[in-house]
Amino acid sequence: MFDTYHFYETMEQNDILLLYKGNITSDLVSSLLHMTEARLENMDEAPKIKRKVFNVLVECLQNVYHHRDQGESFEGGNSAILMLGKKDDDYFIVTGNMIFAKNVEGLNDRLDRLNKLSKEELKLAYQDVLANKGFSEKGGAGLGFIDILRKSGQRLDYRFQKINDEFSFFSLKVKISQTAQIK
Amino acid sequence: MDAVNIEPSSKTPKVCLDSSQGVFEIEGRSIPENSTEFYKPVFDWLDAYIGSSNSETEFNFKLEYFNTSSSKCILDIFRKLEKLHESGSNVTIKWHYEEDDEDMQEAGEDYQSIVKVPVELVMMEE
Numbered sequence: 091m092f093d094t095y096h097f098y099e100t101m102e103q104n105d106i107l108l109l110y111k112g113n114i115t116s117d118l119v120s121s122l123l124h125m126t127e128a129r130l131e132n133m134d135e136a137p138k139i140k141r142k143v144f145n146v147l148v149e150c151l152q153n154v155y156h157h158r159d160q161g162e163s164f165e166g167g168n169s170a171i172l173m174l175g176k177k178d179d180d181y182f183i184v185t186g187n188m189i190f191a192k193n194v195e196g197l198n199d200r201l202d203r204l205n206k207l208s209k210e211e212l213k214l215a216y217q218d219v220l221a222n223k224g225f226s227e228k229g230g231a232g233l234g235f236i237d238i239l240r241k242s243g244q245r246l247d248y249r250f251q252k253i254n255d256e257f258s259f260f261s262l263k264v265k266i267s268q269t270a271q272i273k
Numbered sequence: 274m275d276a277v278n279i280e281p282s283s284k285t286p287k288v289c290l291d292s293s294q295g296v297f298e299i300e301g302r303s304i305p306e307n308s309t310e311f312y313k314p315v316f317d318w319l320d321a322y323i324g325s326s327n328s329e330t331e332f333n334f335k336l337e338y339f340n341t342s343s344s345k346c347i348l349d350i351f352r353k354l355e356k357l358h359e360s361g362s363n364v365t366i367k368w369h370y371e372e373d374d375e376d377m378q379e380a381g382e383d384y385q386s387i388v389k390v391p392v393e394l395v396m397m398e399e
Contacts, residue, residue, distance in 0.1 A: 116306050120283055123304075138373050141338070145376065148304050148340050155306055213383070220348055221387045225309065233341035241376055 108174040114155050114187075122151060126174060133176075142266050143181050145241050147174065149234050150185050150264060156230040158187040161257055179268055186261040194250045194258045204235055205246050209272050212240050243270025274325065277318045285311050286336065290318050292327055299350075300335040303343040312346040319353040326362050330354070335369040335397075336377065344380070348387065355390040366392045372399050 170187035247263040276291035286301035358364040368381035385392040
């Protein structure tokens with residue numbers, strides 16, 4: 091039998107507050123946000139931090155919702171993963187989803203570029219995209235990663251793992267701390 | 274003009290646009306995946322209002338959360354109010370934020386720097 095206790099212990103040791111694997115629909119985004127709010131409500135934490143965690147989680151989840159690519163060329167082709175955890179005083183949000191291999195380079199370059207910007211540069215980048223760009227074909231505003239960087243105040247951690255010729259797995263880890271790293 | 278009254282949901286705000294009462298307000302959370310669909314009636318109402326507006330319009334935003342998809346729609350509302358303002362009507366936008374919510378305050382400042390219509394930042398004490 092699947093070792094449930096071992097799995098429970100692993101989650102406990104890694105301070106996982108919420109874990110989800112499966113398809114991401116609009117209704118499931120609502121349910122996950124609802125669960126997160128309930129989970130955060132019971133934590134002894136400053137409202138300011140709770141608000142940031144919720145805000146960043148919304149963007150992370152909706153990023154996955156708008157930008158995941160789906161296919162049948164591997165098992166679990168429509169699934170994504172979401173984790174919310176707390177390590178010491180820091181919260182972390184991890185998402186993982188499939189993207190087309192052909193888009194890896196573009197996304198990686200964009201994240202590398204955004205991840206180097208200062209607080210002021212992020213603000214200007216946000217205002218520029220907000221004022222001058224429309225919605226993408228996929229319904230994204232092009233602001234998600236910039237917003238995540240601004241609100242979390244932390245550098246993003248990301249990687250791409252090749253699945254097959256068509257797909258790569260994109261994982262993103264965002265930290266939310268009491269003090270901002272980006273100045 | 275018929276008023277627009279939209280009740281809040283877990284992902285969308287309460288909207289009240291009532292020119293006869295002089296109430297123009299969006300309140301709560303705005304985090305839908307498809308924000309243009311939600312804001313369509315607001316845009317349509319404002320387009321009609323611009324042709325027959327009150328002499329004064331005070332538009333209040335009291336948002337708790339909004340996602341980046343909504344941020345573009347909110348800017349579109351600001352743009353429409355900017356157009357009304359430029360036509361000579363007296364328009365003020367009040368952007369409310371809670372005392373410790375720097376992110377919401379900064380969001381108000383972002384809009385302030387983009388549009389040419391007076392945006393007043395109003396801090397709400399807890």
